[in-house]
Structures are given as structure tokens and as C-alpha cells.
Amino acid sequence: MKIFFLMLLAALVFGCSDSKHDDMELKISYVLPEGRTCQTYLADHFIVTLYDSEQRKYGGEKKILCDSESPESLTLLVNKGFYYISVVLLDKENMWQSYGAAKVEVNNDTEVTVNMETYLGGMIFFWNAADCSSSKYNLAMMSVDLLADGEPVKAVVWGEETEIRNFQIPCKAGQFEVINIPAEPLYTAKINAYRQNSLAGESRIAYEIPDFVSGHGQNKSINIDSYKQILVSDMKLSWEFDSKSIDSCETAGITKVVASLVSEETTVSAEQKCNNKFADFYLYDIPEHEYTLYLYGISGDDETLFESSLEIGMIEAGSIGRDMLENKIFLKEK
Numbered sequence: 001m002k003i004f005f006l007m008l009l010a011a012l013v014f015g016c017s018d019s020k021h022d023d024m025e026l027k028i029s030y031v032l033p034e035g036r037t038c039q040t041y042l043a044d045h046f047i048v049t050l051y052d053s054e055q056r057k058y059g060g061e062k063k064i065l066c067d068s069e070s071p072e073s074l075t076l077l078v079n080k081g082f083y084y085i086s087v088v089l090l091d092k093e094n095m096w097q098s099y100g101a102a103k104v105e106v107n108n109d110t111e112v113t114v115n116m117e118t119y120l121g122g123m124i125f126f127w128n129a130a131d132c133s134s135s136k137y138n139l140a141m142m143s144v145d146l147l148a149d150g151e152p153v154k155a156v157v158w159g160e161e162t163e164i165r166n167f168q169i170p171c172k173a174g175q176f177e178v179i180n181i182p183a184e185p186l187y188t189a190k191i192n193a194y195r196q197n198s199l200a201g202e203s204r205i206a207y208e209i210p211d212f213v214s215g216h217g218q219n220k221s222i223n224i225d226s227y228k229q230i231l232v233s234d235m236k237l238s239w240e241f242d243s244k245s246i247d248s249c250e251t252a253g254i255t256k257v258v259a260s261l262v263s264e265e266t267t268v269s270a271e272q273k274c275n276n277k278f279a280d281f282y283l284y285d286i287p288e289h290e291y292t293l294y295l296y297g298i299s300g301d302d303e304t305l306f307e308s309s310l311e312i313g314m315i316e317a318g319s320i321g322r323d324m325l326e327n328k329i330f331l332k333e334k
Contacts, residue, residue, distance in 0.1 A: 044092045
């Protein structure tokens with residue numbers, strides 16, 4: 001028994017130690033323009049920030065002093081995955097002097113080089129990432145349009161020049177940086193928020209920022225929540241059979257139930273299997289119109305055996321997430 005116990009303990013110890021090898025080395029080298037050093041910028045330190053695949057901070061910021069022996073690189077232990085990298089060179093007053101960014105996929109030990117440039121200025125759009133949850137606004141993706149004097153802005157985003165038109169970023173990221181762009185043009189921005197990770201369907205919230213200028217050599221922080229306009233509503237719909245003599249989907253002879261909100265301009269629908277649990281329907285992204293609600297009970301050969309309607313009237317925008325509208329309807333035999 002004692003020998004068995006020791007063998008089991010050894011197996012557990014070595015099994016746990018193997019899990020550490022899941023970490024991989026990511027070496028980040030950041031290169032200033034030729035002939036320039038920290039001293040050229042009268043700078044004090046670098047800040048290196050790693051972000052995960054949803055552009056959320058991963059492991060916090062790393063500060064590297066300019067007087068260290070080798071301030072031009074940093075090696076981190078990370079899990080396999082896709083990462084975004086930001087490197088900033090700052091002076092003692094935390095004024096930005098140089099900036100670089102890149103993105104990298106890590107499948108094994110990896111090296112990546114971030115080319116730094118003299119910093120012109122930029123902007124950081126930020127929002128409360130907690131608002132993305134289904135209990136609040138139920139948002140998955142933000143789509144950004146940034147214009148300068150009426151034309152789409154081209155900027156380097158994560159090391160690649162990109163036109164900021166329908167630029168998509170996960171809502172969970174909580175912010176979006178546009179860096180190293182001229183300070184003088186008048187900029188305008190519009191950000192649309194969607195429930196799914198695509199531009200399909202209605203925008204749930206729009207944020208429109210009127211004319212502004214970027215930071216002169218620094219970042220202008222813009223809280224987009226100050227410009228929020230909710231464009232749609234959601235509805236939770238409960239239902240049951242109109243007759244107490246019908247107590248199951250089998251008794252009714254139906255296999256699925258379909259709910260549709262219909263107006264002259266649009267239709268919002270959802271369907272579910274009839275499974276005797278009378279599960280609630282959730283109708284999302286309802287534009288502001290007058291609606292009639294229809295509920296259908298459909299058989300296995302697609303024949304509508306049950307049908308009900310309910311005049312809803314005007315649904316105004318603004319009731320989404322935890323503030324969604326609620327209704328109930330009884331399903332009647334045709």
C-alpha cells in the first residue's frame with residue numbers, strides 16, 4: 001500500500017509539472033528609427049502592453065526603464081493564441097514620445113519586432129465593457145467609422161495601415177485606439193454596436209461624436225457613452241395554449257412555434273421547437289414602429305394548426321437588455 005501511494009503521488013506531481021509546458025515564450029523587440037535612442041527623445045521608460053484575441057489587456061502593463069542594460073526587448077510567457085502588442089516610449093511626465101504596435105499568432109516560441117515611430121498624436125475611444133453583457137445592453141461587436149474633413153481616416157492599427165470604415169472590434173475590449181495621426185483636421189466619428197459579431201441585423205446603439213481634433217502629441221480620451229443613442233428595443237414573450245384541454249405539444253400535434261412582430265416596414269421573428277416547457281421567446285433589435293404580434297403552432301409537415309395575434313401598437317426605441325419589454329400571448333387552435 002505504501003509503494004502504491006508513493007507511485008500515485010509521483011504520478012500526480014509529474015502530471016502537474018507537465019502543464020507548465022503549455023506556456024510559450026513570446027519575445028517582443030521594439031526598434032526605434034535608425035540612429036535614435038531613448039536619449040534622443042529625452043525619454044524615461046517603455047510601456048509594453050499585451051492584449052488577447054478580444055483586445056483585452058493580458059497580464060497587465062510592463063514597464064522597462066531606459067537606463068536598463070537592454071531596454072529594446074521583453075520576453076513573456078503566454079498561452080497559445082492570437083495577441084496584439086502595444087509599445088509606448090514616454091518621458092518622466094508620461095508624455096508619449098514614440099509608439100509602435102503589432103499583432104502575432106503564437107503556436108510555439110515566437111519572436112516579433114515592433115517598429116517605433118515619432119508620435120504625432122491620436123485618440124482613444126472607450127466605453128464600459130460591462131455594458132456589453134446580456135444583462136445590460138447585450139452587445140458583441142462595435143463598428144467604427146472615423147472621418148477627417150469628411151473623408152475616411154487611414155491610420156496604422158496594430159502595425160497595419162487600415163481605413164477606419166466599418167472597422168470591427170469586440171465590445172469586450174472596452175476601447176479602441178487610433179494613433180499617430182495629424183492633430184489639425186476636424187474629425188468626426190460614428191460607432192455602431194451590434195448584438196452579434198457581424199454587421200448583420202440592426203445596430204442596437206449608435207454613438208456619434210461631432211467635430212473634434214486629436215491630441216497634439218498625445219492621446220485624446222473620448223468616453224463614447226456620452227454620445228449614446230439606443231436605436232431599438234427587445235421583447236421577452238411568454239406563451240401557453242389557450243385551452244386547458246391541450247396540455248402538451250403532442251396533444252396539439254405541433255412540433256414548432258414561431259413568433260413574429262410585423263409592421264408595415266419590417267418583421268422580427270424567432271422560432272423554437274415545441275417541447276412542452278413553453279420556453280419564452282426573445283425578440284431582439286426591434287426598430288421603432290407600430291407592430292402586431294403573431295404566434296403560430298406548426299405541425300411536422302409544416303401545416304399551421306394554431307394561430308393567434310395581439311395588437312402591440314407603437315414600440316419605441318430604448319428598451320433593451322435588462323430593460324426589455326415583456327408580453328404574453330395565448331396560442332389558439334385555428
